Amino acid sequence: MDKEINYTESYFADDRVDGIEKVTGKAKFAAEHPLAEMAYAVFVCSTIPKGAIKNMVLYEARNAPGVLDIIYYLNCPTIPGHRPYDKDPNKKGFEWRGLKVFNDNIIYSNGQPIALVIADTLERAVYAASLVKAEYVTEDFITDFEKGKKDEALLKKAGDYKRGEADAYKTAAVFVEDEYTIPIETHNPMELHATTAVWEGDNKLTVYDKSQGPKGTQAELARNFGLDEKNVRVVTEYVGGAFGSALRSWPHVPAAVIAARKVKRPVKLVLTREQMFTMVGYRPHAWQKIAIGAGKDGKLVGISHHAISNTSTYEDFSEGIVGVSQFLYDCPNVNTSYKLLPLNINTPTWMRGPGPATGCFALECALDDLSYKLNIDPIELRLINYAEVHPASKLPWTSKFLKECYALGKEKIGWHNRAAIPGSLKENGMLVGYGMAGGVFGAGRGQAAAKGILKSDGSLVLQSAVSDMGPGTSTAMVTIGAELMGLPMNKIKFELGDTDLPPGPTQGGSGSTSAVGAAINAVCDSLKQTLKEMAIQQVPAFSTAKPEDVQYKKGMLFFKSDKTISISYTDLLQQSGKPEIEVIKDSARASAEAQKYAMHSFSVHFVKLQVHPVTGVIRLEHIVSTADAGKIITPKPARSQMVGGAVGGIGMALTEEVVIDHHFGRYVNSNFGDYHVPVNADTPIIDVLFADKPDPIINPMGSKGIGEIALVGVAPAIANAVYNATGKRVRELPITPDKLLS
Numbered sequence: 001m002d003k004e005i006n007y008t009e010s011y012f013a014d015d016r017v018d019g020i021e022k023v024t025g026k027a028k029f030a031a032e033h034p035l036a037e038m039a040y041a042v043f044v045c046s047t048i049p050k051g052a053i054k055n056m057v058l059y060e061a062r063n064a065p066g067v068l069d070i071i072y073y074l075n076c077p078t079i080p081g082h083r084p085y086d087k088d089p090n091k092k093g094f095e096w097r098g099l100k101v102f103n104d105n106i107i108y109s110n111g112q113p114i115a116l117v118i119a120d121t122l123e124r125a126v127y128a129a130s131l132v133k134a135e136y137v138t139e140d141f142i143t144d145f146e147k148g149k150k151d152e153a154l155l156k157k158a159g160d161y162k163r164g165e166a167d168a169y170k171t172a173a174v175f176v177e178d179e180y181t182i183p184i185e186t187h188n189p190m191e192l193h194a195t196t197a198v199w200e201g202d203n204k205l206t207v208y209d210k211s212q213g214p215k216g217t218q219a220e221l222a223r224n225f226g227l228d229e230k231n232v233r234v235v236t237e238y239v240g241g242a243f244g245s246a247l248r249s250w251p252h253v254p255a256a257v258i259a260a261r262k263v264k265r266p267v268k269l270v271l272t273r274e275q276m277f278t279m280v281g282y283r284p285h286a287w288q289k290i291a292i293g294a295g296k297d298g299k300l301v302g303i304s305h306h307a308i309s310n311t312s313t314y315e316d317f318s319e320g321i322v323g324v325s326q327f328l329y330d331c332p333n334v335n336t337s338y339k340l341l342p343l344n345i346n347t348p349t350w351m352r353g354p355g356p357a358t359g360c361f362a363l364e365c366a367l368d369d370l371s372y373k374l375n376i377d378p379i380e381l382r383l384i385n386y387a388e389v390h391p392a393s394k395l396p397w398t399s400k401f402l403k404e405c406y407a408l409g410k411e412k413i414g415w416h417n418r419a420a421i422p423g424s425l426k427e428n429g430m431l432v433g434y435g436m437a438g439g440v441f442g443a444g445r446g447q448a449a450a451k452g453i454l455k456s457d458g459s460l461v462l463q464s465a466v467s468d469m470g471p472g473t474s475t476a477m478v479t480i481g482a483e484l485m486g487l488p489m490n491k492i493k494f495e496l497g498d499t500d501l502p503p504g505p506t507q508g509g510s511g512s513t514s515a516v517g518a519a520i521n522a523v524c525d526s527l528k529q530t531l532k533e534m535a536i537q538q539v540p541a542f543s544t545a546k547p548e549d550v551q552y553k554k555g556m557l558f559f560k561s562d563k564t565i566s567i568s569y570t571d572l573l574q575q576s577g578k579p580e581i582e583v584i585k586d587s588a589r590a591s592a593e594a595q596k597y598a599m600h601s602f603s604v605h606f607v608k609l610q611v612h613p614v615t616g617v618i619r620l621e622h623i624v625s626t627a628d629a630g631k632i633i634t635p636k637p638a639r640s641q642m643v644g645g646a647v648g649g650i651g652m653a654l655t656e657e658v659v660i661d662h663h664f665g666r667y668v669n670s671n672f673g674d675y676h677v678p679v680n681a682d683t684p685i686i687d688v689l690f691a692d693k694p695d696p697i698i699n700p701m702g703s704k705g706i707g708e709i710a711l712v713g714v715a716p717a718i719a720n721a722v723y724n725a726t727g728k729r730v731r732e733l734p735i736t737p738d739k740l741l742s
Helices: 020-022 122-131 214-224 252-263 275-280 356-374 378-384 403-414 475-485 512-538 569-576 635-655 713-726 735-740
Strands: 039-045 053-059 067-072 113-119 133-138 157-164 174-182 196-200 204-209 232-236 269-270 287-296 300-312 333-343 432-440 448-456 460-463 494-495 550-553 554-559 566-568 580-587 598-610 618-628 685-690
Touching: 039 122, 039 252, 039 275, 053 113, 053 512, 067 122, 067 252, 113 122, 113 252, 174 356, 196 252, 204 214, 204 252, 204 598, 214 232, 214 252, 252 269, 287 356, 300 356, 356 378, 356 432, 378 403, 378 432, 403 432, 403 598, 403 618, 403 685, 432 713, 448 512, 448 569, 460 475, 475 494, 475 512, 512 550, 512 554, 512 569, 512 580, 554 569, 566 569, 618 635, 618 713, 635 685, 635 713
Parallel strands: 039 269, 204 232, 300 333, 460 494, 618 685
Antiparallel strands: 039 113, 053 133, 067 113, 157 333, 174 287, 196 204, 196 269, 287 300, 432 598, 448 460, 448 580, 550 554, 554 566, 598 618
């Protein structure tokens, strides 16, 4: 690169480049692509949690107005990817991950899709679906997590870890040992999951889908339907939120494709809000038992962390719940275990901050309890056990500015006002509490490709197949391109969300900016190098120069030694007769050199709140979220990411909980009326502060991920503030008035 880039002091604005399209309705989401002869599909879902379909009564539905077809297990076309996986290690096979829709008559969960009604209008499809009746053979089922976790015969091992001595906390001068529970939480983005499928003949497929990974969806569909990848196109121009629910393809995706092939016309399938609870994953129900011991000086002696989370009976899903306890703090003796409990409900999946969001709730609350037992400030306790290197791998961090985050947040929240004795601080008759907790998430760099098209009219088009579920990927890529090429942002366009573009990564795990940004960086460097070579070859004034003698800055090429000799790249292209130059570059995963480091982003969240001493009602007053996320490329979208994570953490701590009726194995509150997500009235002033120091290893921009650390640690910070206000420790989320008063 020709110069050190300072993104936060850029003279370019960081307003969202796609903001106008979104607020004016020009942006097209997966269900908004108008196609000729569109047909509409609606799922019929099971009403039992376990058993088999004995008979389906379809006569009324088939004869309802506008019905084109009804697909179920007895008439579903054979799908290559639904065949059993070939166990022969010499043969490469593929088996569709998860539920194989309409493959057989087996019922695994209540709400499982068992038929698909296709009609010429949505209203007719909905009506006909209501006429479908199913008769079942029922079996005993289990949906009760609390009951199931006590039965060792049901549990599956998902991983053990030990460093030093197991259960060493018992030898410590002071220790805490408690259990923590997090209920099922659902993603509930504004945009419902939707798929529109279009076949051209039997071998070419276009799918408009809500996906965080268009290339991954393309690969899955190609394998599942026996197609060449080049004959499958997935378009995901805009995503209306996802939080992890669109990281994989769920049953509605192949169902829409099956339907479109069967009725030989485009088919649109949009899930209902109720189906969003039962078909596209959720944060799993999790139980944790954690014990932490320390000397009287606060130095940790041992951590033991055990967890059980649920999965479905037809697929195993696990995440790194106990992993944070292995490395977030410096401790010589750590042992962890993790088990899965299969239940007769749908499969969980990654939800914002997967694993660490759950694990940090137990770890950070337990550390808070320990700080009171030791009579050491919670921040000081964490500083005493600050990990200068990764405790498990012993690798140095690529960068770690967590101490700066502690200092920034402590000052902003007014930590000096915190009462050391819980329940002793009051304002206007309300109990007042301060709490804090840390967060962490991996910050590696995946593989990506990007194309750059530099045009003689002064514009630059950048392309990658990555999708954007809301963090501002387009704005970040345009900003990077503008800085590197010295162009105004309004002259740059970033095209994304289409598998016809160069391969982009799945957007998840806070890795998109790192991967795609590195590819954009390589594209811009290559464009500048190409321009230098063109100037030497075609402009007489530059004919004696070597590439290293020519500089590129703000759209101009000039001699290092004589800046009076210059030419704009637009003039250069016009003189050469080229309307544009095009470059495609790959960004490889983090280099072998980078593998010698531990790569993580860090956060610290601070909370001030009030609790009514009689009713137990909690009122959040102030949240301060601080982050070590490397160099901040686009401050405004980055702040929005942190604010969104804080709001998600409020829901996790205080309001969100899926309720299941275990008599019927059925979700009770699968709607926005009864499943409570935070609203504006629940959200206090939120301040966001960044360490804003570049990481020198992970990528050329110096950035690290933000999306996960924005949420990881918020819930325990709120829980710790509640304890500080009341002296009552609630270890089962959400924290509600009845639990405080019990």
